[in-house]
Amino acid sequence: MAAPASSNRKFLGRLSLPERNFVAEALRTETVGGVLLLIAAITALIWANTPIKESYESVRDFHIGPGSLGLDLSIQHWAADGxxxxxxxxxxxxxxRELVAGDLREPKAAALPVIAAICGMAVPALVYTLVNTLGGGATDGWAVPTATDIAFALAVLAVIGTSLPSALRAFLLTLAVVDDLFAIMIIAIFFTSDLNFAALGGAVLGLAVFWLLLRKGVRGWYIYVPLALAIWGLMYNSGVHATIAGVAMGLMLRCHKEEGERHSPGEHIEHLVRPLSAGLAVPLFALFSAGVAVSGGAVGDVFTKPETLGVVLGLVVGKAVGIFGGTWLAARFTKAELNEDLAWPDVFAVASLAGIGFTVSLLIGELAFSEDPLLTDEIKAAVLIGSLIAAVLSGVLLKMRNRKYRALWEDEERDEDLDGIPDIYEQDNPDYHLRMAEIYDKKAAEHRRLAQLSAGSSDRHDGPA
Structure with a gap:
């Protein structure tokens, strides 16, 4: 006998209040960072396509750093690796945090976004590979269209002025987190050069010390920052991409709250470092990676070369089809019911938004075609064009439902009793209804008093002098 519909799990249902607050804070920072990222990308394109483009190349290729430590790097490499x-x-x-306190902590709840993210990476890779196999292109860039740039996606939302309900925003954030995990694995497995085992051993030892200090409760940025820099330098010299060091240290932080803690150490450090990442690190990377020469002929070539066409189709078609198809299939087989306030076209619009694959796609493009600078620039142009098309497509789809989104968002934000907690989270509490009744009574009494004053004033004005 089939289970009643009410027992089925909700997909894109209302978040818990702590999760809603965390998502709102995280996305607020990412949105500001996304706008800065957009400005940096536009600046790079203008700088690289004007008569002063030589100065862009000079700054980008300028080398600095201690050569004795193997760190005499160009500015572009410092941005990409550092x-x-x-x-x-x-x-x-x-x-x-997602694994211990967020949507990924419960296997049933995690299944749907994880399957969606995996399909959202697998299908773009298949699209790229198919285009290049049929067109005789290089399949080395299969991983380029697999990544989603959450900051750029949120910048698009800010520019088009749509108010997505928190459930859709959280789904997008969870997709991006899982996406980042698999991008990290791709970089570590497929883009690791010849290993220097001495440097790798030193990096692993440094990570062990980092972990031990955390477990002992040792505090002080003056201990962790120098140690982190040493781990990063050793990881860079080991042949493993240096960004892996950052991921490893992030995963070691404790992200669950203990008794008496308002925030876990991981959440506290993320709150401190996220503005640096979103507001400085990623925009500077974009500034020195997005500056490619774009002309009418170059844009036309993007749609004729199999490598670049594969990137564009992977981002625009592969991402949307992969995420939407994976989500629909997962929901069907897990019997998860879609939130009644939303519809499947909303999921497709968010899936299209995930086709904006700027930061990590640019990084993987540089790694995949590092021996062919011309093709690297063409791949970057394809990433920019594919992301732009995905942004326009998703913007149109989201705008079509913006009135519905705004109504849902306003319901989530309404706080008529001014207690700092949205009313929608208090409606099952009897005290809430008592407070609301008192508020309405006070408002009604105030309206009656104003009406009486107005009537009295009118009587005095109309009466005899």
């Missing part, structure tokens, strides 16, 4: 380590450090904390 600053993005901060970005992946935050990603590691996000992943750890």
């Amino acid at each position: 600053l993005l380590a901060v970005f992946f450090f935050v990603a590691g904390i996000e992943l750890k």
